[in-house]
Amino acid sequence: MHVPDGFIDAPVSAAAGVVAAGAVAVSLRGARRELDERTAPLAGLVAAFIFAVQMLNFPVAAGTSGHLLGGALAAILVGPYTGVLCVTVVLLMQGILFADGGLTALGVNVLDMGIVTTVVAYALFRGLLGVLPRTRRSVTVASFVAALVSVPAAACAFTLIYWIGGTTDIPIGKVFTAMVGVHVLIGIGEAVITALTVGAVIAVRPDLVHGARGLTSSLKLRVDGELVDAPAPQPAAPAAAARSHRGIWAAGLVTALVLAGFVSYYASADPDGLEKVAADQGIDKKTEEHAAKDSPLADYGVKDVSDARLSGGLAGVIGVGATVVVGSGVFYVVRRRRTPDAPTDNTREKESV
Structure with missing residues (x-):
């Protein structure tokens, strides 16, 4: 759903950029409460994973x-602000390096794909967890529904933006029907990917899933015919915990590299x-050429590499590497700027128990 240059006029694109910049500034402050020494590296990995899966x-x-789109997945794994x-970060890498999504439309894309999907998905996710049983399975189910709804919500947001500032005179009813219709189907794929990914992380390290914090009920043991709370498990030693974090990070990075560097070759070539x-509707009549069309990585291929499989694979690997480096750097700086005595969201939950 990357909006290219020329779909939306300059005033509305500029206004969307201002709104997006404000939302990103708020998110930078909010992320300071969400990120800690465990989740900051994970956030960079989540960005790289979203980049890789968007190639499929x-x-x-x-x-x-x-x-x-990835907004639901990111919000559930590392928190809505993060x-x-x-x-x-993913949209910046795609726009600057790969000429995917217009640079003048960057604010529109951040607003639509980054903010709308994340806010809608996380609000629905938390609402569902409020009525579902407090189990890990509920987190996976809520992830599925939230991701499913987030995609047509983004389609509605684009339709609204196009209605205000579209550069072609197309009946808005036709645009709305076509956009929502196809993106409901895309939402099913989004929901499956999100639920599978969240479920896989929960199965290995539920403590790293932001949306699952505080939902795990205590283990029960049957003693003399009665159920009693089992003793709380002792926290792992710092060295063991660090090794575990590195193992999860390495496994996630390898997965992202394989998806972007190999599996992406078999992705559908049909237009999104x-x-x-x-x-079909004529929205693209005034599409403008991308400012980075001559980038050596434009269109997810490496310039002067003639073999399509090798070119696309190298571009995917470079994209994952660049995204994880930039993302990790951003989240490291955000975490370092957190006030030392300001509690993280995880600390708040522990204190409220």
Whole structure:
């Protein structure tokens, strides 16, 4: 759903940029409470993983494909504020290095793909957890539903932005019907990817999933026919915990590299939902060339590498590497700037128990 240059006029693009910049500034402050020594490295990895999975377009209808947006996944894994920053980093890397998503439309893309998806998904996710049983399975179910809804919500947001500042005169009802219709189907893919990823992390390290904190009920033991709370497990030694964190990080990075460097070759070549709707409805009549069209990595290929498999694979690996480096650097700085006595969200939860 990357909006290129020329879809939205300059005043509305500028206004969207101002709103997006304000939301990112708020997210930078909020992320200081969400990030700690465990989750800051994970946040950089989440950004790289989203970049990799966004390269895997999957078919959703005749001649149309979709890909992960990632707002729901990021918000549930590392928190809503950090989630907005994760998707923003991905969009910056894609726009600057790979000519994917217009530079003048960057504010529109951050607002639509980063902020709307994250806010809608996390609000729905927390609402569902408020009524579902307090179990890990509930987290996975809520992740599925939140991700599913977040994609058509982003389609609605784009339609609204286009209604205000679209550069072509297309009946807004047709745009709305086409956008929501195809993105409901894409949302199913988003939901499956999000639920599988969240479920996999919960199965290994539930303490690293922001959305699962405070939901795990104490283990029960049957003693003389009665259920009693089992003693709380002792926390792992710092060295063992550090090794565990490094193991999760390394496994996630290898997965992202394999997806972007190898699996992406087999992704659907059909246009994604927005591209298909734009072509069918005539939204793309005034599309402008990307300012970075001559980038050596434009269109997710390495310039002067003729083999398509090798070119795309190298571009994917470079993209994952650049995203994890930039993302990790951003989140390291954000965590370091947190006031020493300011509690993290995890600390607040512990103190409230």
